[in-house]
């Protein structure tokens with residue numbers, strides 16, 4: 001395990017935890033965004049992070065991913081990390097397969113083996129036949145699946161997902177959710193999933209956390225047996241609790257199948273509380 | 275074009291009336307018509323060909339004397355005459371070589387400078403003002419100086435061409451490097467690309483479209499400079515042939531020299547187009563209707 005700022009401690013030294021963040025603070029231009037974040041994620045745990053728009057979810061995720069070094073506090077994360085962003089962020093001038101194995105060194109295993117590994121990862125997201133295509137020819141959902149393959153091929157000990165399905169349509173999103181669930185069950189990385197979608201958080205996560213005012217204000221285990229259904233009484237109860245924590249009151253009892261999203265796609269956060 | 279008019283349904287009380295709605299097909303029919311497939315190269319030759327024919331017609335009609343303007347046929351004959359004498363090809367090759375050497379040097383220097391100031395803030399602060407200032411100096415004003423510095427051989431010509439092409443390459447490549455999406459760079463970083471890997475696989479390919487624009491401009495610029503350099507001070511090259519022709523009042527040879535430049539310019543442009551097609555095939559940009 002490595003402190004992002006450079007101090008290295010062995011991965012095993014931390015009783016099975018994959019993320020230990022203590023008293024993390026981050027401010028932009030004197031404005032505190034993260035005030036005091038404490039978060040521990042066990043090594044094969046799936047944690048969802050909810051929060052209203054602009055509360056600092058991405059900021060926290062970027063710190064954990066090693067993309068932002070200007071924080072206070074202590075952060076320990078594994079060395080093998082992978083990030084999936086809201087946009088797929090594929091390199092347009094590299095073919096799909098090259099994007100998947102981007103940054104992996106062929107020196108260790110040889111070019112052919114690396115290629116096989118990339119193809120395997122593409123097969124897992126059912127995009128093997130697009131291996132030789134340019135990224136710009138993919139649909140939004142396909143591109144996001146490639147991004148998922150690109151993260152998985154590294155066999156990460158920690159997967160950081162920043163609203164990975166935020167830009168997808170509801171149908172594709174449901175497919176992607178079960179794909180993610182299946183792949184995580186298979187590879188068992190620690191996962192931090194940032195999302196606006198309360199239902200998505202409850203469906204997928206072992207634990208749901210809520211970020212309010214720069215702190216984790218709620219941290220609950222989801223003890224609903226899988227596969228989870230939105231109609232489950234416990235599901236509805238937890239959803240209400242999370243929505244209340246987020247400051248959203250549902251006006252009418254929503255039918256079980258409704259996807260409750262905290263922010264519209266356009267990410268105009270002000271509409272959240274209506 | 276089929277136009278359907280739907281009548282508004284009966285109105286409910288207190289609801290704004292619906293205005294009638296006109297439906298048409300999304301693309302006007304004329305644009306969907308099946309095109310006759312003419313190869314691209316053929317289509318690109320048609321324009322210049324028309325110009326040639328008009329030029330010939332004007333000359334044949336006797337609008338100008340043959341001293342003022344030579345007709346395309348006369349220009350072609352002049353070219354053949356020089357070719358038979360064994361004058362055309364060596365001079366052409368010499369001009370071509372000057373351009374290639376100068377351009378090669380200019381591209382090398384331009385790209386190096388652009389990479390240094392594109393990748394490093396310190397490089398930009400140090401180099402960019404210098405290059406911008408140097409760019410403002412008219413290159414042709416440097417001809418006398420170049421002769422003082424490099425004498426009368428090949429060097430001053432190559433120097434001038436290199437200088438002329440460097441700036442177009444520098445400015446465009448620099449802009450290209452700076453326009454690479456920061457998000458892609460960040461993605462490359464998180465996926466473990468080294469600094470050099472980032473430069474090689476993300477930043478430089480991202481700057482390639484702009485570099486090619488620079489290369490086109492540099493190509494045009496090089497031919498411009500080589501002709502001037504050869505007319506002022508040379509014993510060989512197409513520019514030299516043109517100067518010679520002027521002293522003997524051979525308008526046809528002068529125009530033949532210019533025609534050769536035009537043809538070479540067209541070929542160079544085709545070459546860059548080919549490069550673009552090969553190197554930028556990942557793009558799905560607008561390619562024109």
Ligand SMILES: Nc1ncnc2c1ncn2[C@@H]1O[C@H](COP(=O)(O)OP(=O)(O)OP(=O)(O)O)[C@@H](O)[C@H]1O
Nearest residue numbers: 028029033051052053054055056057058059060267
């Ligand atoms: N680089 C930056 N410079 C200045 N302010 C920033 C920067 N990055 C984030 N912020 C600010 O920090 C706050 C939190 O941003 P962040 O992107 O983490 O929000 P978020 O919770 O991910 O929101 P969303 O759900 O809309 O993605 C915002 O107010 C934002 O303006």
Ligand SMILES: [Mg+2]
Nearest residue numbers: 057058059162
């Ligand atoms: Mg965010």
